[in-house]
Amino acid sequence: MIETKGLCKNFDKSTALNNVDVKIPEGSVFGVVGSNGSGKSTLLRLIAGVYYADGGEILVDGENPFNNNKIKEEICYLPDTPFFLHQSNLNEMKKFYKMMYPKFNEDTFNTLGEIFKLNVKQRISTMSKGMQRKAALMLSLSTSPKYLLLDEAFDGLDPVMRKGLKSIIAENADKNLTTVIASHNLRDLDELCDSIAIIHNGNIIYCDEIYKLKSNIHKVQAVFKEDIKEKDLEGLNVLKTEKTGSVLSLVIKGESSDISNRLSALNPTFLEIVEPSFEEIFIYEMEENGYDAKEILV
Amino acid sequence: MTQKRSSCNLNLDANLLLFTIKKNLGFSAVFSVLVFLFSPLYIYKYLTDKPLYFSTVNTKDLFVIFAVGMSVAVTVFFLILLYINFSFLYKKSNSDMYHSMPLKRSELLITRFLASYVSTLIPLTVGFLGFNAALGFAGVAVNFVFYLKIYALIAALLLFCGLFSLIFVISSGTLFDSVVAFIAVNVGVIIMVAIVNTVMERNIVGLRENNTFIHNLLYSTAMNSTPFGVSLNILATSLIENKIVFSLGQIIAVTVFSAIMLLLNIFLYNKRKSEKCETNFAFKFMPVIIGFIASFIGYFFFNLIFGSSVNNCFSIFGIIGAFVFGIIYNIITSRGFKQIKKALVVSAATYLSVLLIFASIQVDIFGVEKYVPDVNNIEDVNVRVAGYEFYALNKDAVVSMHKEIINSGFKSDENNSSYVEICYNLKNGKSVSRSYIVLNDTAKTEKLLFLHNDIPNNIQKKFKVKSEIKTFECNMYYTNDTKAGTEESSFATLPRNYAEGLLNALISDYENIKDINEVNGTKIYTVYLNAAPKNKKELSETANAVYNEGFNVYGSFKNTLRYLEKIKASKYMVTEEAAG
Numbered sequence: 001m002i003e004t005k006g007l008c009k010n011f012d013k014s015t016a017l018n019n020v021d022v023k024i025p026e027g028s029v030f031g032v033v034g035s036n037g038s039g040k041s042t043l044l045r046l047i048a049g050v051y052y053a054d055g056g057e058i059l060v061d062g063e064n065p066f067n068n069n070k071i072k073e074e075i076c077y078l079p080d081t082p083f084f085l086h087q088s089n090l091n092e093m094k095k096f097y098k099m100m101y102p103k104f105n106e107d108t109f110n111t112l113g114e115i116f117k118l119n120v121k122q123r124i125s126t127m128s129k130g131m132q133r134k135a136a137l138m139l140s141l142s143t144s145p146k147y148l149l150l151d152e153a154f155d156g157l158d159p160v161m162r163k164g165l166k167s168i169i170a171e172n173a174d175k176n177l178t179t180v181i182a183s184h185n186l187r188d189l190d191e192l193c194d195s196i197a198i199i200h201n202g203n204i205i206y207c208d209e210i211y212k213l214k215s216n217i218h219k220v221q222a223v224f225k226e227d228i229k230e231k232d233l234e235g236l237n238v239l240k241t242e243k244t245g246s247v248l249s250l251v252i253k254g255e256s257s258d259i260s261n262r263l264s265a266l267n268p269t270f271l272e273i274v275e276p277s278f279e280e281i282f283i284y285e286m287e288e289n290g291y292d293a294k295e296i297l298v
Numbered sequence: 299m300t301q302k303r304s305s306c307n308l309n310l311d312a313n314l315l316l317f318t319i320k321k322n323l324g325f326s327a328v329f330s331v332l333v334f335l336f337s338p339l340y341i342y343k344y345l346t347d348k349p350l351y352f353s354t355v356n357t358k359d360l361f362v363i364f365a366v367g368m369s370v371a372v373t374v375f376f377l378i379l380l381y382i383n384f385s386f387l388y389k390k391s392n393s394d395m396y397h398s399m400p401l402k403r404s405e406l407l408i409t410r411f412l413a414s415y416v417s418t419l420i421p422l423t424v425g426f427l428g429f430n431a432a433l434g435f436a437g438v439a440v441n442f443v444f445y446l447k448i449y450a451l452i453a454a455l456l457l458f459c460g461l462f463s464l465i466f467v468i469s470s471g472t473l474f475d476s477v478v479a480f481i482a483v484n485v486g487v488i489i490m491v492a493i494v495n496t497v498m499e500r501n502i503v504g505l506r507e508n509n510t511f512i513h514n515l516l517y518s519t520a521m522n523s524t525p526f527g528v529s530l531n532i533l534a535t536s537l538i539e540n541k542i543v544f545s546l547g548q549i550i551a552v553t554v555f556s557a558i559m560l561l562l563n564i565f566l567y568n569k570r571k572s573e574k575c576e577t578n579f580a581f582k583f584m585p586v587i588i589g590f591i592a593s594f595i596g597y598f599f600f601n602l603i604f605g606s607s608v609n610n611c612f613s614i615f616g617i618i619g620a621f622v623f624g625i626i627y628n629i630i631t632s633r634g635f636k637q638i639k640k641a642l643v644v645s646a647a648t649y650l651s652v653l654l655i656f657a658s659i660q661v662d663i664f665g666v667e668k669y670v671p672d673v674n675n676i677e678d679v680n681v682r683v684a685g686y687e688f689y690a691l692n693k694d695a696v697v698s699m700h701k702e703i704i705n706s707g708f709k710s711d712e713n714n715s716s717y718v719e720i721c722y723n724l725k726n727g728k729s730v731s732r733s734y735i736v737l738n739d740t741a742k743t744e745k746l747l748f749l750h751n752d753i754p755n756n757i758q759k760k761f762k763v764k765s766e767i768k769t770f771e772c773n774m775y776y777t778n779d780t781k782a783g784t785e786e787s788s789f790a791t792l793p794r795n796y797a798e799g800l801l802n803a804l805i806s807d808y809e810n811i812k813d814i815n816e817v818n819g820t821k822i823y824t825v826y827l828n829a830a831p832k833n834k835k836e837l838s839e840t841a842n843a844v845y846n847e848g849f850n851v852y853g854s855f856k857n858t859l860r861y862l863e864k865i866k867a868s869k870y871m872v873t874e875e876a877a878g
Contacts, residue, residue: 048398072400083395
């Protein structure tokens with residue numbers, strides 16, 4: 001299990017992570033989403049033992065991963081910019097990883113080589129960005145890690161490869177591989193992750209199972225004979241209100257049944273509750289925390 | 299299948315070490331070829347192409363040039379390899395990956411360092427073996443044992459310098475800043491020490507006053523203020539003296555320093571934040587140190603060029619220089635004017651430090667002016683008075699004279715003073731020199747130096763057992779016969795047996811002198827004893843002073859004068875003119 005308690009990380013005068021509490025159970029697929037510069041990559045690097053925390057605690061299987069060989073043998077970290085030895089090919093990288101990771105599995109490496117259709121003798125620097133990403137994934141997965149940390153895992157992959165990667169991750173999750181993915185691709189995370197953490201400005205906004213997040217926010221479209229006043233919606237946690245003609249669109253946080261009962265009491269001529277997409281949920285959560293697209297637009 | 303990690307208790311990953319050495323093998327091979335082409339092969343060609351009228355080749359000089367050139371070349375190569383093997387510290391993606399891998403930081407550090415070192419030993423070995431082979435094939439005698447010792451010395455000193463250089467590699471965030479720091483500290487410290495030496499000499503009585511800044515830069519302790527300077531000094535001395543000059547004290551100092559550097563490097567690397575990659579420096583101390591050095595040198599540089607005196611500590615030019623150099627350094631390393639405030643603070647702090655250093659020198663806070671070594675710590679002492687050098691002196695007498703000079707307040711008189719230089723060789727291998735212009739009366743050199751001295755022992759030591767002496771000459775100069783206005787005087791060359799008798803008489807006279815007053819001022823003879831040993835090897839090694847000694851014979855030397863009368867020494871006397 002990966003656990004953080006009051007985790008803090010500063011870079012010079014700016015705070016990257018502030019009092020972050022996260023619990024990632026074993027065998028789960030955990031997503032980390034957030035605005036740009038929110039601290040997603042920082043969190044992954046702390047878990048990987050690349051950074052050491054300025055405050056709080058980070059535990060992987062009960063131990064601090066920083067400068068800890070034993071724990072790091074169980075972790076494989078794949079950053080957004082993968083690293084390869086200068087002028088090396090996959091075979092040479094395989095030897096390097098085999099030297100570093102005691103549990104490196106050559107069969108997995110060969111199998112993935114066939115799936116990803118990569119030439120192991122080709123110099124990696126001559127490969128495209130997407131191919132390099134595949135090469136990095138191939139090496140990471142071959143280390144047989146217990147914890148796989150992927151930063152922008154889907155970046156640069158074509159849709160077929162993305163699907164392939166998702167099925168590999170899902171399959172390995174059954175074999176107790178814990179995967180932590182930091183990404184902006186919410187659709188893929190939605191399909192893949194059991195739990196999610198939303199970070200904004202170094203603070204955790206939400207950290208729980210994804211279905212709970214989804215079940216807690218609802219999009220409502222309703223038509224009322226008369227205009228609805230603000231006090232009519234008192235007691236409901238309305239995140240957003242928009243009126244297009246006679247149709248009132250609301251984004252409300254809370255239990256679906258409660259929302260339905262309250263709005264029904266206002267005698268709408270039309271009432272529909274839909275589940276928003278994960279992307280929409282993310283945007284609503286960000287707007288609630290002051291990160292609004294309207295502020296970006298000139 | 300799970301394989302076992304190959305780490306041993308010494309924090310060394312053997313597989314990673316071999317892997318890195320293999321990666322460096324290309325560089326080592328190319329450099330070895332270059333070394334071979336430009337050194338052993340060239341030497342072989344030189345030896346076999348030499349003109350026919352040269353009957354011998356000076357292999358010693360050849361080896362000195364080779365060894366010095368080789369050591370400079372491999373040092374540069376070692377530094378380049380260090381930067382290559384630690385280049386991951388300067389790129390975020392590389393740094394993150396290495397630090398995420400199951401490898402302790404100390405393991406990574408030591409393994410990479412050792413790989414660089416081992417890879418450097420390859421061309422060094424090729425060079426030395428090639429040199430020996432070149433000499434052998436050219437038919438020239440090879441001093442293999444000495445060459446092997448020099449090889450081992452260079453290898454040891456490489457390690458010493460490498461550990462020091464690693465600090466700059468680890469404490470910097472970019473390659474550029476690392477190189478700037480390396481050059482600034484290694485060159486800057488030498489310049490700083492030379493500046494302080496020059497200022498001390500200008501302000502402290504007793505230290506040599508004639509040395510310019512350039513002289514101090516090249517010939518004083520300044521060059522020994524960095525590991526590279528110390529290493530070059532040890533190597534050069536060993537090559538010149540044709541034997542390894544690496545005292546126990548030096549060995550201990552180098553070992554301890556190396557151990558400290560290793561521990562410091564491990565400590566710094568463990569503390570180094572990965573996020574400092576691609577910033578200027580990973581630690582705050584490095585830019586402060588370099589800023590200090592830059593401001594310090596700037597102070598004196600501006601003072602030298604625009605000011606009235608190099609050691610005027612209140613010079614406005616010096617202050618401007620300190621700030622200008624500090625700001626220029628800051629602009630270079632921060633690539634702009636981002637941290638100007640910090641630069642100004644460091645420059646101001648440097649100026650205050652300069653004031654403090656000056657004040658310390660002016661008040662002689664370390665007691666340099668009044669320092670006289672303890673007699674028990676002195677191995678031997680030489681004194682030069684008005685150009686005449688005196689060896690084998692009584693240590694108590696010299697120390698007493700030195701104290702008297704200091705207590706007299708360094709008084710001197712234009713018409714009645716002499717230039718006195720005292721050089722103590724201490725038992726710890728160091729030497730202390732002081733020079734003064736003092737009243738002749740204070741110096742009391744001739745009398746003082748022969749009082750209670752150990753000349754008898756030294757005479758006996760120098761002239762050893764008679765059976766070792768092949769020839770023994772005694773030339774006497776009858777002082778009272780000196781013609782006025784000329785340096786001509788009568789002299790005599792006594793036969794060997796008389797020279798031995800005279801020697802014994804002299805020894806007994808010196809042993810009998812108990813009081814300074816017994817050494818009357820009237821010098822009657824000056825006797826020069828020259829002895830050549832039977833052993834030719836010793837002859838070549840002791841070309842100068844050991845078997846030659848001059849003694850003044852005074853009126854109180856009863857035994858000597860009696861002996862000279864007995865042998866009728868005057869009959870052997872001739873004038874220089876008569877001798878032709």
